[in-house]
Amino acid sequence: MPAPTESQLLERRIWRHFSKGLTAYRLLEEGDRILIGLSGGKDSLALLEFMARRARIYRPHIELAALHVRMTNIAYESDTDWLERFATAQGVRLIVRETGFDPSTDTRKSPCFLCSWNRRKTLFTVAQELGCNKIALGHHQDDILHTTLLNLAFQGQFSTMPARLQMRKFPMTIIRPLCMVHESDLRAWAALREYPKQKKLCPYETDSHRSDMKRIFGEIEQLNPEARYSIWNALEREGKLVE
Numbered sequence: 001m002p003a004p005t006e007s008q009l010l011e012r013r014i015w016r017h018f019s020k021g022l023t024a025y026r027l028l029e030e031g032d033r034i035l036i037g038l039s040g041g042k043d044s045l046a047l048l049e050f051m052a053r054r055a056r057i058y059r060p061h062i063e064l065a066a067l068h069v070r071m072t073n074i075a076y077e078s079d080t081d082w083l084e085r086f087a088t089a090q091g092v093r094l095i096v097r098e099t100g101f102d103p104s105t106d107t108r109k110s111p112c113f114l115c116s117w118n119r120r121k122t123l124f125t126v127a128q129e130l131g132c133n134k135i136a137l138g139h140h141q142d143d144i145l146h147t148t149l150l151n152l153a154f155q156g157q158f159s160t161m162p163a164r165l166q167m168r169k170f171p172m173t174i175i176r177p178l179c180m181v182h183e184s185d186l187r188a189w190a191a192l193r194e195y196p197k198q199k200k201l202c203p204y205e206t207d208s209h210r211s212d213m214k215r216i217f218g219e220i221e222q223l224n225p226e227a228r229y230s231i232w233n234a235l236e237r238e239g240k241l242v243e
Contacts, residue, residue, distance in 0.1 A: 021177055039138070128172075
């Protein structure tokens with residue numbers, strides 16, 4: 001039997017981490033109706049692909065739909081025709097909605113917060129319209145770890161984006177099925193699958209500390225290659241990955 005190729009090893013590794021996250025944090029249940037947030041970036045495309053593959057497994061039986069939210073005032077250029085073809089090829093219905101905000105009049109929070117808030121609001125609205133009980137987002141392990149460090153440094157709190165979050169005000173659960181998948185693997189998968197690159201022309205992108213924390217986390221991993229697992233284990237011990 002020939003040795004597995006690099007691409008086969010990559011696929012197996014992503015699937016193993018993906019499946020482990022689903023099981024460890026009980027992200028799927030029989031009869032789930034799940035809306036996937038499809039931004040058009042590499043992470044959400046991989047999420048849709050692996051969730052569609054998981055949906056073809058007999059148990060638990062789940063139903064999927066996907067939503068792409070187009071922000072009218074943020075210049076992220078996504079080919080919605082391509083996204084629709086991609087989703088259809090996975091056997092998933094794609095819905096496209098538009099929303100936006102006026103940063104000159106809405107000064108309650110930063111533009112990044114307002115963009116995220118309006119996207120989430122649209123996700124919740126469509127999920128409820130479709131009778132979904134869960135929303136799946138494409139955050140990977142690196143996203144969760146970066147958020148942990150950001151919250152420590154800027155808010156003085158040991159907290160993060162949980163793998164599973166039960167909303168308190170209405171019956172909806174946020175899940176992050178890529179929670180144990182490394183970003184480096186997703187980047188390699190995107191190149192292997194030839195996902196088209198999103199054109200990001202956001203005027204507020206440089207205002208975020210997230211890119212700085214990503215660089216700092218890379219330096220931490222150079223000092224200690226096991227750092228991600230140490231932080232992850234601490235999050236698990238403190239019960240921060242399921243809320």
